[in-house]
Amino acid sequence: MKNILLIALCLLMTVAVYGQYDLVIVGGTPGGIMAGIAAAKQGKTSVILERTNHIGGLPANGLGATDIATRGATTGLFAEFISRVKKHYVTTYGENSKQVKDCSEGFHFEPSVGESVLEQMLAEQKNITVLKMRQFDVLEKNITLYDDVIQSIRVLNRENGKTEEYKGKVFLDATYEGDLGAAAKIPFRLGREGKDEFGETGAGVVYKYWGGPEGEGTTFQGDNAVQSYNYRLCLTNNPANRVEIQKPLKYNREEYVSLIEDVWTGRHTGVQMLNVTEAMLEENRKHIAKGNPSKIPGDVWGIARLTNMVTLPNEKTDGNNQHMAFISTDLPEENWPWPTSGWAWRDAYAQRLRSYIEGLFWFAQNDKALPENFRKAAKEWGFAKDEYKDNGNFPRQVYVREGRRFEGEYFFTTKDATPTTPGQRPVVHPASITASHYAFDSHAVRKREPNRPHLDGFLSYPSQVYTVPYGVMVPKTVDNLLLPVPVSGSHIGFSTLRMEPCWMAIGQAAGIASALAIDSHVKVRNVDMKALQNKLLEQNATLIYYRDLQPADxxxxxxxxxxxxxxxxxxxxxxxxxxxxxxxxxxxxxxxxKLAAEPGKTLRKEVLQNLFKNL
Known part of the structure; x- marks a missing residue:
């Protein structure tokens, strides 16, 4: 104990303390931002320590097609964000403009607009300090933890190379990787659980046609594989705003040559391939040679072969990985070390991923082994000239779909988002902090394998609107730490929680929970749940979804x-x-x-209002 105190004392002598805050938030992701805003509304101060020179995480880096299956299931600060996006397009272009139509009620937006709206929301809260270019490294010297309480953390100021120390009452890990939780020694998981552990659909090794059944090679066994990452690209086919994609310096043609046969034959990974014969593929080759696009069911042409595009305002797209393709903007396998690696390795991989994607697009647009009409169609697209101007019009942040998954007070699995009876709700958690909804969705964990008609781990299974219990972000140890982004769950369970609307809602709850813990002088795991839920409802959150009710009712x-x-x-x-x-x-x-009501006459709300008054 004396040695620990001595080390801490030495560090205090050599590192400047840059501030004492109620909340210290590592990560300027939407989850971290909403935590700071929610806490500020409770009168609490926060510092957000963001590694890059831009806040906003993925919504500021290309994820402009909001991933939510049931609109209205998640509200609160997320709904405020969406309404501000729509207001931007209405104010800028007019209510009847194409931009307003393409923003889809605020759910679709350009990267620069997403960042700007989040910046505005932060600027309105005087209790929030945002510090960019602050890097937290998972090193023992960077966290002072005494008697299960984090006293302070230390970060690198990437602009001047100095180490800065920040003290707080509650600390939040809002990183996609889970770096702060790892430094606090919270147990975490990587890779895929096997089906034998929780009985989950889609667990472990799964080979599955996109939109179709599981196939040969599926074992459901667990392993250490991490689902692939990519960049969410902002593309346009508007010549006035289009930047031509250049051949990268480290171009390797061999990485892309398997695309040649895919394009000529129309072979893809979709369920339609179950009804496609080899004769049909050869006939398609002749059809394409005559200057036609592919006629194989489910096949896509041109740049869409490489990226799944969703329309954004101003003739832009959110370009994700193409689900039907054997090779696309995902780069499986190579990202496996990311969650537990340092930033030097991560930065190198980020550059490698960028080079790979740029090379893929250049190949599709220029390689003469591909059909001329395919290359011509692909060349209609390029990067948007008015996005990411300080980064060569390329996204600044890797789409880290899954990093560390911590083992918290509650461990979320598929059973939490799957109805026990068809058409009914999944289990309802009395300690819910938000409702949410997205499919169980994971991208490939391995590259294309010989003679496999699909990619390992690339899957989607249906879920239903669910409730998220507070315990998914509460560690079993450490009394003043919350994990609103690297939450607790299995690989498949986490795959639905990992959407930005859900992360924003969990972050909002984390901010309020932190304020309550501070005011009540209790550990974060002992926050009064009724008080937390009441505060969330005051901030227009939805804790359980009803189709016929909205927060304004x-x-x-x-x-x-x-x-x-x-x-x-x-x-x-x-x-x-x-x-x-x-x-x-x-x-x-x-x-x-006994309730004073007459069946068939007394309104349901009248009975419930009396019950509610007497709770």
Whole structure:
């Protein structure tokens, strides 16, 4: 113990303390930003330490097509972000403009707009300090942890090379990698659990046609494989705003040659291939040789062969990996070390990934082994000239789909987002901090393998709107640390939580929970759940989703509170309908009291309002 105190004392003598805050947030991701904003609304100070020169994480780096399956399932500060995006396009271009139409109610936006809106939201909160170019490294010397409480952390100022120390009452890991949690020695997982561990659909080694069944080679066994990363590209076919894609210095043609046969034959990884014969592929080759695009069902042509594009305002796209392709902008296998590597390795990989993607596009647009009409179609696209001006019009941040997954107070798996009965809800968590919804979605973990008709780990399975319990971001040890981004869950369970709307909502809850912990002088795991949920509802969060209710409705808070207690198990609250006898019997059982109501006449909301008053 004396040695630990002596080391800490020496560090204090050599490192300048740059501030004492209520919250110290590592990572300027949307999850971290919303945590700071939510805490500021409770009167708490925060510092956000962001490694790069830009805040915003992936929504500021190409992820402009918001990943959420049910709009309205996640609200709160995320909904405010979306409404501000729409307002930007309405104010800038007019309510009836194409830009407003293409922004899809604010769910689709340009990278620069995403960053700008997040910057505006931060600027409105005087209690938040944002410091960019601050790097946290997972080294023992960079964290002072005493008696299960983090006292301070140290970061590198990348602009002047100096080490800075920051003290706080609560610390938040809002990094995609989980670096702060790792430094605090919170147990974490990497790779894929096997199906034998939690009985999850899609767990372990899975070979699956996109949109189709599992195939040969599927074993469901666990391993250490990490799903692939890419960059979310902002592309345009507008000549006035298009930058031609250049051949990278480290171009390696051999990495892309398998694309040649794919293009000529139309072979892809989609479920349509189950009905495609070798004769059809050869016929397609002749068809393409005559100057036609591919006619194989499900096949796509030109640049779409390389990237799945969703329209954004101003003739731009969010270019993700092409789900139907054997090779695309993902670069599997090579990213496996990323979660636990230092920033020198990560930076090298980021450059390697950029070079690989630029080389892929240059190959598709210029290699003469490809059909001329394919190259011509591909060459219609390039990078948007008015995005990422300080980075050669290329995204600044790698799309880290999955890093460390910590083992928290609650471990989220597929059962938490899968209905036990078809059409019904998944399990409802009374300690819910948000509702959310996205498929169980993972990208490939391995590159193309000989004679495999699909890629290992590239999969999607349906889920249903679910509730997220507070425990997914609460570590079992360390009393003043929350993990709103590298949350607790299995590979497949995490694959639905990892969407930015959900991360924003978890971050919002983390900010409020931190404020409550500080004010109540309790450990973050002992925060009063009712108080946390009430504060979230005050900030227009949705804790349990109902199709017929929105946060602006006068009975929203009542329905949310009672819904988590089991009073409204269906997908609709139906507050203005008369209560029926079975429902009344359920409510009397749950409340353990006789209710003054007449089935078929008394409105459901009247009965619930009386119950709510007496909670």
């Amino acid at each position: 006068p009975d929203f808070k009542m329905a949310q509170t009672l819904g988590l207690l089991g009073y409204l198990p269906g997908w609709e609250a139906k507050l203005n309908e008369p209560v029926d006898q079975p429902t009344l019997a359920l409510w009397e059982k749950l409340s353990n009291r």
